[in-house]
Amino acid sequence: MNAPIVVVGAGQAAASFVSRHVALGSPEPLLLIGEESHPPYQRPPLSKKYLLGDLERERLFIRPLEWYAEQGVTTRFDTRVSEIRATERQLVTDVGDVVDYDRLLLCTGSSARGLPAEIGGDLAGVFRLRSIADIDSMAPGFTAGRRLLIVGGGYIGLEAAAVARQLGLEVTLLEMAERIMQRVAAAETSDYFRRLHQAHGVVIRESARMTRLLEDDGRVCGAELESGEVLPADIVLIGIGGVANVELATAAGLDIDNGIAVDETCRSSDEYIFAAGDCASFVRDGRRIRLESVQNAADQGDLVARVMAGEDVTYQALPWFWSDQYDCKLQIVGLNLGHDRTVVRPGDSDAVMSVWYYAGDRLIAIDAMNDPKAYAFGRRIIETGKNPAPEVVADPATDLKLLAKS
């Protein structure tokens, strides 16, 4: 029998690849290998509904466990791949099994960055938020009245803060930079979310540099800031970004550049090896970038199935993202990288607004807060290459639907 196409890593990109491969009726056998014990699942709800206890575990699964066998896909979960022998087109698992592959797709994802053990990063009570297991170990401690310290004011930290407040914890959030969301959004968006969280009772400390976590009998009990100030805490959540999982690819000699470097068909520097999702870096608008998002993982996984099936397609998808915090729905379309101007479009109330990002005259991205119209019509405006003047967008009297469809 021919060697299968092997997918290493069982997340969103892998699920999307498998789904498309099956839908296309591609004849090659598939083997899906994942380190976790679960089939591919949605990660976004982990820091939202799943942490809140509002969603059963099985409903996180992108396809039910039985689905894979029903489609003739072989799965090996709880399995770590320890080596790729690219010249032999073989994998070695951590129990020493050697697996031949016809082609290989790496969907190894990214890991949540931790704090070094020297400053308390591995004390009991210190958590990261990346997997079902992370939440399952953290959730029992998420009870009313406990003091949660969140390190990092990005999406993960802010979403966890929202859930924690809903569950009645006392929440302090530390951000090293001058403002929360500094890396991902304009100041207007940061201001919106600072107000939102403060209104819900989160203490937000920006420009706050933490030097170490403090220990009491092996458990974290607080954090010390550079100023010497001590903040007590019962639980600490580290949300300081992700790192691409490239160890396997690096050892196999693939080109690495802030992720596994792939071309516009998601092919790596080895013609038989592809990469998709959080672990892959690709060129967009002349820059090599890496995205950690469902859209990117799903669209790249889908693309690889098409490429492997012989379709002449390249990765051009317009990125989009979302976040839910309290009753605020944030929807983002485009990449704001390289913007030199932003304009705010106000909504009917303080809770509704959108921030439009321009690079020169070009509209490149939109953050829409409780404003699905700005998101939906804005997306169409960007997709069709219209670049409405910022003054037009900022004018609440402008009908976005007309603008999108004109």
Added chain:
Amino acid sequence: MATITWKMEDGSEITADVKDGLNLMEAATANNVPHIEGECGGCLSCATCHVFVDPEWLAKTGDVDDIEDTMLEMTDVEREDNSRLSCQIIASPELDGLVLRVPEPE
């Protein structure tokens, strides 16, 4: 529980029993219904679970709220009067026998 039927443009059909409380995007992906992706997991951000509801069932499938109404503007296949995002339709005994038509993007 409700028995739901998805009709594809090529005339094929998929019928499945769906547990109460599940949304019909989840039910579709679990049953391998083509063209229903549900990338955002049902949080009204992707519009990839678009279906047409058999008109006689429209009343029972409930109202379209403002967010869904707006998101229906960005479906791959143009919306019609009976368009829904299937993640917003929740299975219940009331929907037993429901028929959905699945649009096929070009």
